[in-house]
Amino acid sequence: MRALGAAYVGYALEQRGMFELMFRHDLLDSTGQEPTGGPRLRESTQPLFGLLVSLVSRCGAAExxxxxxxxxANLHGVAQLWGWGSLPLMVADAGIPVERLVDAALDAHLGPASGSPS
Known part of the structure; x- marks a missing residue:
C-alpha cells in the first residue's frame, strides 16, 4: 500500500494534466456514446477501486x-494541495517532504505499519 500511495502521489505531481483528467468523471461521461472497441477511462475506474478495496481489506480494515x-480522498488531497503549492508552503519551515504526508495518510487510515518511517 505504501508503494501504491507513493506512486499515486508521484504520478500526480509528475503528470498533472493527465492526473486531473483521469478523475473528472463529469468530463469522461461516456453515456450515449458509441463504443470504440477499447476500454474507456470512466468504465475502468470502478474495477480499479474494487482492487484497492481488496488490498485495504487485506490490511485488516473493518469497513x-x-x-x-x-x-x-486523503491521498488525492495531498497530491492536489502539494501540486498547487499550498502544502509545501505550510510545511516548508518544518522540512516535511511529501513522502511523509503519504505515510501519515496511510498510517491514519490503515494503522502504522511495522518498520514504517515516523
Whole structure:
C-alpha cells in the first residue's frame, strides 16, 4: 500500500494534466456514446477501486470500502494541495517532504505499519 500511495502521489505531481483528467468523471461521461472497441477511462475506474478495496481489506480494515474511499480522498488531497503549492508552503519551515504526508495518510487510515518511517 505504501508503494501504491507513493506512486499515486508521484504520478500526480509528475503528470498533472493527465492526473486531473483521469478523475473528472463529469468530463469522461461516456453515456450515449458509441463504443470504440477499447476500454474507456470512466468504465475502468470502478474495477480499479474494487482492487484497492481488496488490498485495504487485506490490511485488516473493518469497513474496507469506507477506508478505501477515505484513503483515496486523503491521498488525492495531498497530491492536489502539494501540486498547487499550498502544502509545501505550510510545511516548508518544518522540512516535511511529501513522502511523509503519504505515510501519515496511510498510517491514519490503515494503522502504522511495522518498520514504517515516523
Amino acid at each position: 474496507p470500502e469506507v477506508t478505501t474511499a477515505a484513503l483515496w
